[in-house]
Amino acid sequence: MNILVVNSGSSSIKYQFFRMPSTTPVCTGMVDRIGLETSTINYKAQINGEEHAVSLSMEIADHEAALKEVNTLLMDAKVGVISNPAEIDIVGHRIVHGGEFFTTTTVITSEVKEKLKQTFQLAPLHNPSAFLGIEVAGKIFDRATQIGVFDTAFFQTLPAEAYRYAIPTAYYKDYNIRVYGFHGTSHKYVSAQAAAYLNKSYSRIITVHLGNGCSISAIKNGKAIDTSMGFGPLEGLIMGTRSGSIDPTIVFYLVNQLGYDIEQVSNLLNKRSGMLGLTGFSDMRDVRARIQEGDAEAKLAYDMYAYRIKKYIGAYAAALNGVDAIVFTAGVGENDALVRKLVCSDLQYLGVDFDEEKNGLAAKGIREISSGDSAVKVLIIPTNEELEIANQCYEMSADR
Numbered sequence: 372m373n374i375l376v377v378n379s380g381s382s383s384i385k386y387q388f389f390r391m392p393s394t395t396p397v398c399t400g401m402v403d404r405i406g407l408e409t410s411t412i413n414y415k416a417q418i419n420g421e422e423h424a425v426s427l428s429m430e431i432a433d434h435e436a437a438l439k440e441v442n443t444l445l446m447d448a449k450v451g452v453i454s455n456p457a458e459i460d461i462v463g464h465r466i467v468h469g470g471e472f473f474t475t476t477t478v479i480t481s482e483v484k485e486k487l488k489q490t491f492q493l494a495p496l497h498n499p500s501a502f503l504g505i506e507v508a509g510k511i512f513d514r515a516t517q518i519g520v521f522d523t524a525f526f527q528t529l530p531a532e533a534y535r536y537a538i539p540t541a542y543y544k545d546y547n548i549r550v551y552g553f554h555g556t557s558h559k560y561v562s563a564q565a566a567a568y569l570n571k572s573y574s575r576i577i578t579v580h581l582g583n584g585c586s587i588s589a590i591k592n593g594k595a596i597d598t599s600m601g602f603g604p605l606e607g608l609i610m611g612t613r614s615g616s617i618d619p620t621i622v623f624y625l626v627n628q629l630g631y632d633i634e635q636v637s638n639l640l641n642k643r644s645g646m647l648g649l650t651g652f653s654d655m656r657d658v659r660a661r662i663q664e665g666d667a668e669a670k671l672a673y674d675m676y677a678y679r680i681k682k683y684i685g686a687y688a689a690a691l692n693g694v695d696a697i698v699f700t701a702g703v704g705e706n707d708a709l710v711r712k713l714v715c716s717d718l719q720y721l722g723v724d725f726d727e728e729k730n731g732l733a734a735k736g737i738r739e740i741s742s743g744d745s746a747v748k749v750l751i752i753p754t755n756e757e758l759e760i761a762n763q764c765y766e767m768s769a770d771r
């Protein structure tokens with residue numbers, strides 16, 4: 372079963388190709404900076420035990436052009452792994468917001484696409500580009516079944532006290548205004564890896580996903596019981612360009628006193644806030660470079676970012692009645708030792724004995740960054756949303 376997984380972001384596409392049941396990808400890669408002056412394409416394939424890597428810079432105007440380039444590489448005479456697009460059986464798509472419509476992995480039909488269009492407002496940075504990815508993949512791989520895997524699906528287990536907002540009940544009943552939760556594919560994947568690593572049948576795990584978007588989840592016996600993102604992927608932690616939670620009074624003030632329209636408010640909170648708004652940079656590597664140059668605003672931004680995470684850890688330890696493991700994942704969580712140190716300092720009260728030396732080591736794979744006798748294990752677990760999506764597509768194809 373040949374499965375191509377497509378993770379479309381607003382300006383990038385990450386992809387992996389699997390010949391299931393093997394869970395080792397045949398090829399992996401990313402098209403970055405789509406629509407900017409020069410885009411980059413990275414492609415790595417394993418052919419007869421040998422690795423072939425390609426890195427290209429070119430102008431790529433949109434998602435259609437990007438997926439066409441990926442297809443060209445997949446079929447390349449030297450580094451390619453297929454000879455015809457018809458060899459792809461399934462294209463699995465990451466879709467961030469399932470809204471009220473989709474609670475589980477779903478085969479994409481024209482009816483599904485119509486419903487997806489109604490979710491654009493709920494995740495404006497994500498769902499429109501996922502939709503584009505689906506349209507383009509449908510044209511290129513026209514014999515493949517297209518399947519959507521939703522970030523929101525893993526959070527179907529939240530109890531009502533965690534997913535309801537304290538606004539009149541009619542808004543929940545009539546308009547489905549509730550917490551949906553996001554990055555579920557990642558939280559599910561790393562929490563399962565953590566439980567297997569800890570070898571515990573009973574487990575209370577806090578997973579901290581820190582990428583461009585950031586969220587944190589409380590997971591009890593494999594089921595999510597709370598998470599920081601809400602109705603859309605804007606609530607909770609401070610992110611690359613998103614504010615995370617703010618007092619809604621600020622929105623009233625922007626509109627009533629400063630004359631903002633609602634598009635401007637959305638643009639401000641989704642695209643111009645977070646680390647970008649605080650420091651001028653959304654990428655943590657750039658922010659850290661500013662700290663090294665002695666920039667006090669950059670240092671404050673790091674402290675704010677970590678403090679918000681620390682507060683959620685306290686809240687989720689309470690929700691879980693204690694914690695067995697804290698797991699860091701995604702671009703920042705896996706790579707940024709300073710963030711992890713700021714978050715995990717002064718958590719002795721919880722039973723965390725953080726090991727700064729282990730935290731500072733650069734290594735790959737699952738790593739423990741707490742001491743051998745720490746009551747609470749602190750782990751770094753690389754996420755793999757594409758593998759989780761491929762697994763779910765494969766399971767679904769077996770059930771059909």
Ligand SMILES: Nc1ncnc2c1ncn2[C@@H]1O[C@H](COP(=O)(O)OP(=O)(O)O)[C@@H](O)[C@H]1O
Nearest residue numbers: 581582583584653654655656701702703706707
């Ligand atoms: N070595 C690193 N040190 C600190 N941050 C890093 C490092 N590598 C990547 N990152 C951060 O990871 C972020 C991207 O994470 P990723 O999980 O790929 O996000 P997304 O999937 O949302 O694009 C970047 O914005 C950058 O801030």
Ligand SMILES: CC(=O)OP(=O)(O)O
Nearest residue numbers: 553554582583584604
């Ligand atoms: C849901 C979300 O925020 O996704 P990402 O981190 O990929 O932007």
Ligand SMILES: [Mg+2]
Nearest residue numbers: 582583584701
């Ligand atoms: Mg991501």
